[in-house]
Amino acid sequence: MQLKVIVISVLLASISCDHTSSPECGIPRNVAVSLIRYGQNTTRGDWPWHAAIFHRNSTWIENVCGGTIISQKFIVTAAHCVAGNNKLSLPLKRVLVQVGLYDLDVLNPAFSQKRDVKRILMHEGFSGIENDIALIEPSFPIVFNNYVLPVCMNLESDITGELGTVVGWGITENDRISPVLRKVEIPVVNTSTCLESDRDLFGQSLSNGVICAGYNDKATVCNGDSGGGMVFKRCNKWFLGAIVSFTRKRPDGSNKCHTASYAAFVRVQHYISWISDNTGMSIKPFVCKDPGNSLQCGKRKIETDNVITDERETFHGEWPWNAAIYLRKGSSHIYLCGGTIIHRRYILTTENCIQDRTNSMNYAPNKLFVRVGIHNLDTLNSDTMQQYDVDKYYVRTLKIALLALQTNISYTNYVQPACLYTKKVITGDLGTVVGWGSTQGIDLSSELRKTTISVINVNDCSRSRRIRRRTKYNDALDAEKFCGGFIYGSIICSGFGGGGVFFRSGDRWFLGGIVPVAVDLHVNCVTKGNRWIMNVYHFLPWIAEKTRVSF
Structure with missing residues (x-):
């Protein structure tokens, strides 16, 4: 089954860190230290709630979708992943799930668990696009261990502009199915941006239960990723915010996803009551006290005993909220101006900072990047400096500008919000x-x-x-x-x-x-x-x- 596919989205802010199952949800036990980049391979155990959904008959078996473990008894996925051409549920014997799986070519029973399906609960309003959500109950309960764990749920507020992580065995930038689990971090976009990109595709589908996300100029997620979850980290835990649903198809008739397109996701929060009613789970809300900006804003983490003889000098870490904004010029770059970190994702500066003085036009966001954690513009300290691309910006003409970064800033002793x-x-x-x-x-x-x-x-x-x-x-x-x-x-x-x-x-x-x-x-x-x-x-x-x- 060709998945319907990709892009991210979510909802966020108030979350439930202590709602359901034991062990604690949303916390991987085996974590590799690595950067999140587009199309990056993961490490076994990084995403222990991700499940593989297979279709089978007497002669073949095929991985078609992803899913997310929400308890020992239930996996949530997209309805189209378990539906036939008539939009009704497939026969139970046609569906197989596997958890703890990392490499599709190496089925290691020491890590993975295979389950037949006892029950499929598709949303009663599923129409092919709308209400694209379903629950799978395995033939017997999932056993939690270091490689198999549940995700948290209940992302309650809008996080348009936030970044979420999608994992899956989908088609890569090389047009091949990835045998190993991969991850990508992509932004949630607002409804108007999504509609402007393709009104025919998204005009009839975007609703309270659907979110749009991804990039419109580069690959994100694709066939094989469908049904998988988009997760967001809050309170040091991972929460399920959305499920990969559909995207634009290529014009070549291949039924593959158009990799330079936004995609639609099922907004999980919209269906929390439906999930709770059908699983018997009690999913309690929890307000994360730090949804993005530290409650300790404006506090230095580093003090110095060094004697500064010039009152205009500073020491590294004295002003950890200070940022440097740069303009890309071919293979080089130039410093434009300063800015201030006010949130993990936002830098505040002046509008004329990002303005081309030769024509009074603002630079395109993809021409700008920001460095934080730096003290000397000429001598960059790789141990403290972080660099972020600008996703978009908001301006009050000839007044101030708010730069939204593509990824969240990591707070350290040298990087803090004011x-x-x-x-x-x-x-x-x-x-x-x-x-x-x-x-x-x-x-x-x-x-x-x-x-x-x-x-x-x-x-x-x-x-x-x-x-x-x-x-x-x-x-x-x-x-x-x-x-x-x-x-x-x-x-x-x-x-x-x-x-x-x-x-x-x-x-x-x-x-x-x-x-x-x-x-x-x-x-x-x-x-x-x-x-x-x-x-x-x-x-x-x-x-x-x-x-x-x-x-």
């Missing part, structure tokens, strides 16, 4: 500006620098010659901006653009402002006077709307 300032800055507040910029009128600094500014009274600021004469970026002070600097001291200058202005409260640092990018990074700026700063407080509702995160 808190967002949820109160207005007031005259006299002292803030710290951080970036690879000048504090004395010289060009970019390779070392991360800092300088202190004071919030200036609006009337005093308006009398500043520097503020009055700059009009290119609409410098009129309003609720979106505040004025900062020292009238008779060094101020923020070239290279600090896009970086944050941080205010300390107790033992935490809060992002209160963003420095606009200079028109020309290589032109020395005036080192005495005041400067307007984008006021983060004003944009909090917009940031929350775009990230769907409560800060």
Whole structure:
């Protein structure tokens, strides 16, 4: 049976870490240390809840789909994986399941368990595309061990833009079935993006029970992956958020998936009641206290005993939320500006940071990437530095930009999120500006620098010659901006653009402002006077709307 296929999606946020079976769900026991990349082979035991579904008759047996173990008695999959041409359930003897399987060519009984099927429960509303979900009850219970375990369920809130992991034995980029289990990490996309890509395919199918995900310009998942789960990690556990359902077919009549297409997934949360009613499982909700942003935002993990003689110097790890944004230029790249980590997936900066100054157009997201955990732009420390591609961005024209990364940032001692300032800055507040910029009128600094500014009274600021004469970026002070600097001291200058202005409260640092990018990074700026700063407080509702995160 050709699977209907691929792409990811899910729902997320509130999850149930302690709902069902024993042992504890969603925690692999054999974990290999490796990076998640497209089409990467897995290690045996990495995904112990993944099941293989076979069709058979008297002369042959064929792996057709994946499934996910949710308890010792039940596997959840796509309905089309166990349906015949009449959309009714196949005869039980035609279906076989195997768990603990890693290599299709090597059936090792020391790890895998084979089961006939006792019962197939297809959703009563299955029509071929809609309600594409089914439960399989094996002939006798699955035995849990290091290589066979259940996944967790109950992802309760929308996670459009999040990344999930799909595993399977599907068709690879070489158009061949993979004999070993593979994994891919792909993003959930919003409904409008999916519809714009193929309205004929998705127009009648996207609903509360279906989610769209994947990439529209490169391969994701394909035939053979159908019925498998899309999982998300929360609370250090893996939760089932969606099931691979269908995607566009190739125009060559081969019935294979179009590998450069979004795909539709069954949204598991929509069917939690149906699953519970048909399995007798009690699936309790659990709110993950850290769905993406650390509750310890704005806290340093590293302090230093070294004596810093220049108050503008910083030490590595002092500002772990600082990010560097780059532009790809052929086989090379250039530093554009700074930014601030506010969430595992989001970097906040200014809109003119990502703008091509030759034509006032914003750079395409795939031309941008971000580095975090770095201190010196010229000497990269591979032990602390992490690099992420930009998936998309949101902008408030000539104001701020929110970069969404393709994969979630890993928090370390050198990489942490800043808190967002949820109160207005007031005259006299002292803030710290951080970036690879000048504090004395010289060009970019390779070392991360800092300088202190004071919030200036609006009337005093308006009398500043520097503020009055700059009009290119609409410098009129309003609720979106505040004025900062020292009238008779060094101020923020070239290279600090896009970086944050941080205010300390107790033992935490809060992002209160963003420095606009200079028109020309290589032109020395005036080192005495005041400067307007984008006021983060004003944009909090917009940031929350775009990230769907409560800060």
